[in-house]
Amino acid sequence: MKCLIFSDAVDTANQLVSFFSGIMEVDCIVPEAVAKAVSAHCSGNIFAMKESVFPDSITAVIAKTYRNSKYDYVFLGSTAIGRDVAGMLSVDLGLNVAAEITSFKLDGSSCVTKRYFYGGKTVIEESSNARILTVMPGIAEPKSAPAAGKISEVSQEASQVTMVSRESKAAGSVDLEKASIIVSVGRGIGNKENIEKIKPLADAVHGEIAGSRPVCLDYHWLSEDRQVGLSGKKVKPKMYIALGISGQIQHIAGIRGSKIVVAVNKDKSAPIFEEADYGLVGDLFQIVPKLVAAIKG
Amino acid sequence: MALNIIVLIKQIVDIDLLKVNPSTGSPEVQNLPLRLENLSKNAVEEAVRIKEKNGGKIYAICFGTEKSSSAMKEAFAMGVDEGFVITGYQGNDPARTSMVLAEKIRAIPHDIVLLGNQSAESYTGLLPGKISRILGERLLSNAIKIEIVNGRARATMAMESETVTAETQLPAVISVTQEINEPRLPPVMQILQAGRKPMNVSATGIKEVTPNKIISNIAPKSERRKIVFEDIEKGIPEVAKAIREASR
Numbered sequence: 036m037k038c039l040i041f042s043d044a045v046d047t048a049n050q051l052v053s054f055f056s057g058i059m060e061v062d063c064i065v066p067e068a069v070a071k072a073v074s075a076h077c078s079g080n081i082f083a084m085k086e087s088v089f090p091d092s093i094t095a096v097i098a099k100t101y102r103n104s105k106y107d108y109v110f111l112g113s114t115a116i117g118r119d120v121a122g123m124l125s126v127d128l129g130l131n132v133a134a135e136i137t138s139f140k141l142d143g144s145s146c147v148t149k150r151y152f153y154g155g156k157t158v159i160e161e162s163s164n165a166r167i168l169t170v171m172p173g174i175a176e177p178k179s180a181p182a183a184g185k186i187s188e189v190s191q192e193a194s195q196v197t198m199v200s201r202e203s204k205a206a207g208s209v210d211l212e213k214a215s216i217i218v219s220v221g222r223g224i225g226n227k228e229n230i231e232k233i234k235p236l237a238d239a240v241h242g243e244i245a246g247s248r249p250v251c252l253d254y255h256w257l258s259e260d261r262q263v264g265l266s267g268k269k270v271k272p273k274m275y276i277a278l279g280i281s282g283q284i285q286h287i288a289g290i291r292g293s294k295i296v297v298a299v300n301k302d303k304s305a306p307i308f309e310e311a312d313y314g315l316v317g318d319l320f321q322i323v324p325k326l327v328a329a330i331k332g
Numbered sequence: 333m334a335l336n337i338i339v340l341i342k343q344i345v346d347i348d349l350l351k352v353n354p355s356t357g358s359p360e361v362q363n364l365p366l367r368l369e370n371l372s373k374n375a376v377e378e379a380v381r382i383k384e385k386n387g388g389k390i391y392a393i394c395f396g397t398e399k400s401s402s403a404m405k406e407a408f409a410m411g412v413d414e415g416f417v418i419t420g421y422q423g424n425d426p427a428r429t430s431m432v433l434a435e436k437i438r439a440i441p442h443d444i445v446l447l448g449n450q451s452a453e454s455y456t457g458l459l460p461g462k463i464s465r466i467l468g469e470r471l472l473s474n475a476i477k478i479e480i481v482n483g484r485a486r487a488t489m490a491m492e493s494e495t496v497t498a499e500t501q502l503p504a505v506i507s508v509t510q511e512i513n514e515p516r517l518p519p520v521m522q523i524l525q526a527g528r529k530p531m532n533v534s535a536t537g538i539k540e541v542t543p544n545k546i547i548s549n550i551a552p553k554s555e556r557r558k559i560v561f562e563d564i565e566k567g568i569p570e571v572a573k574a575i576r577e578a579s580r
């Protein structure tokens with residue numbers, strides 16, 4: 036068995052390569068910027084793409100590589116581009132897709148996979164003949180490979196869409212997946228300045244600060260790499276402290292691995308209390324300073 | 333330049349109200365209210381904004397069931413002009429859904445096809461790529477901003493490590509993110525008029541495509557203790573103790 040892996044996100048690429056190397060032979064096809072990092076985890080061929088932003092041109096080069104070398108599977112990291120490529124590739128190659136998987140097992144000529152459904156409320160386990168799979172980040176810890184992979188360049192056709200401008204996002208420095216305590220804020224924090232008010236709590240517990248999707252993505256009160264949830268980071272700290280987060284299913288999907296969940300919310304019927312070990316009903320701005328005092332006690 | 337815009341809208345069960353059976357973990361989807369899917373709303377909102385700027389007409393297509401006229405009416409109230417409900421939807425099957433939708437899209441002269449980048453309940457995220465490829469139209473994806481400039485579509489797209497602005501000729505398929513806009517609450521007048529807009533209902537002849545076999549679909553067990561304090565003076569010492577233990 037042999038597979039081809041694509042991801043435009045370094046972390047996800049490393050995770051996928053490490054996970055699937057335990058099951059089959061792995062080659063990668065990744066943007067040039069990812070190739071170097073992934074070579075420490077993949078002893079197979081690493082095809083580096085130079086001109087790699089748009090899904091149509093990425094799809095074309097993956098399809099060509101797939102046809103040339105008879106791969107059994109194509110695994111794509113579930114990123115914005117990865118999902119677009121999966122859709123395009125499935126039409127071009129006429130192959131079935133399993134989307135957003137969180138686990139993978141071979142079962143003869145089929146595979147058994149798991150994914151969240153209903154926005155994260157349930158988990159579907161299914162058996163399919165899928166050959167293209169989008170894989171959620173967090174499937175495995177990156178492991179180093181016995182030998183570094185061979186990097187070679189692949190040429191890509193130009194995209195049919197025209198680039199006007201591009202801007203890199205500020206590179207994040209947090210590693211939420213490894214944090215042992217996380218203090219996470221939701222829309223209940225009210226504004227960006229208020230984040231200062233919960234920092235004493237994060238400091239007191241030596242925790243990382245994270246947030247819900249609106250806080251990170253819509254309002255940019257925190258950087259995007261601090262988003263927890265279905266479309267953000269799946270975290271597994273010893274303790275997850277949720278402040279002013281309602282607990283929508285898409286957020287809960289990211290915190291299920293937490294050992295203990297503490298929730299502070301002024302609405303006693305907020306769904307977060309159904310998913311918490313300890314809950315405090317009240318105004319977070321009153322509760323947080325008291326909590327800090329009690330912790331330092 | 334007046335534009336013909338097609339929006340793809342999905343109807344879903346209200347996942348926020350979804351409960352699971354406490355003993356089996358199975359989702360209890362029967363009798364749940366149905367509503368317009370979140371990202372479909374963002375797509376409708378964006379269509380309405382593009383029309384407000386450029387003029388034109390908005391069509392919506394929903395591959396759903398006999399019950400999907402209510403989702404269409406929600407879209408009408410937001411500003412969609414004409415609707416197509418295709419019945420025969422039997423559940424998550426992106427290969428089939430994309431074929432059914434593409435067949436209808438081809439029958440309507442259009443400049444732009446708008447859809448969500450990932451739907452809120454199944455979030456496969458496969459439809460934008462599939463629809464673009466089946467139609468042979470260019471894709472601008474994960475848009476956080478859309479403009480029409482000199483008869484071309486220009487979108488700012490949110491990618492993993494960068495934000496890219498790109499442009500393409502029309503017709504084009506454009507997928508939108510949740511961040512692109514805040515869907516409007518329809519004004520009462522438009523809600524009242526929604527029933528009078530043309531709605532075309534037809535059944536699809538396209539059969540199931542994806543042979544994925546569902547082994548189980550259950551909620552992961554929550555073993556949380558759910559010790560909730562309404563009296564915070566009592567709660568804070570307890571919670572502080574738990575936090576101290578965890579941070580040791």
Ligand SMILES: Cc1cc2nc3c(=O)[nH]c(=O)nc-3n(C[C@H](O)[C@H](O)[C@H](O)COP(=O)(O)OP(=O)(O)OC[C@H]3O[C@@H](n4cnc5c(N)ncnc54)[C@H](O)[C@@H]3O)c2cc1C
Nearest residue numbers: 221222223247248264265266267279280281285300301319
């Ligand atoms: C496809 C898809 C993927 C998604 N992925 C994610 C994801 O990865 N992560 C994510 O978080 N969301 C995700 N979402 C969004 C999710 O559905 C919710 O919209 C989001 O989680 C809500 O964020 P919130 O809890 O911060 O805000 P709200 O739901 O607005 O909750 C704010 C809470 O703060 C409380 N509050 C207000 N003021 C105070 C105060 N002073 N003191 C105490 N409490 C207060 C309120 O009672 C309320 O419960 C996704 C949605 C979709 C459709």
Ligand SMILES: Nc1ncnc2c1ncn2[C@@H]1O[C@H](COP(=O)(O)O)[C@@H](O)[C@H]1O
Nearest residue numbers: 340341395447448450451456457458459
């Ligand atoms: N059955 C459907 N009918 C119409 N549009 C749909 C349907 N399913 C998905 N879509 C559209 O495709 C987007 C992405 O869905 P998905 O690819 O399933 O995650 C949604 O936000 C809708 O805009």
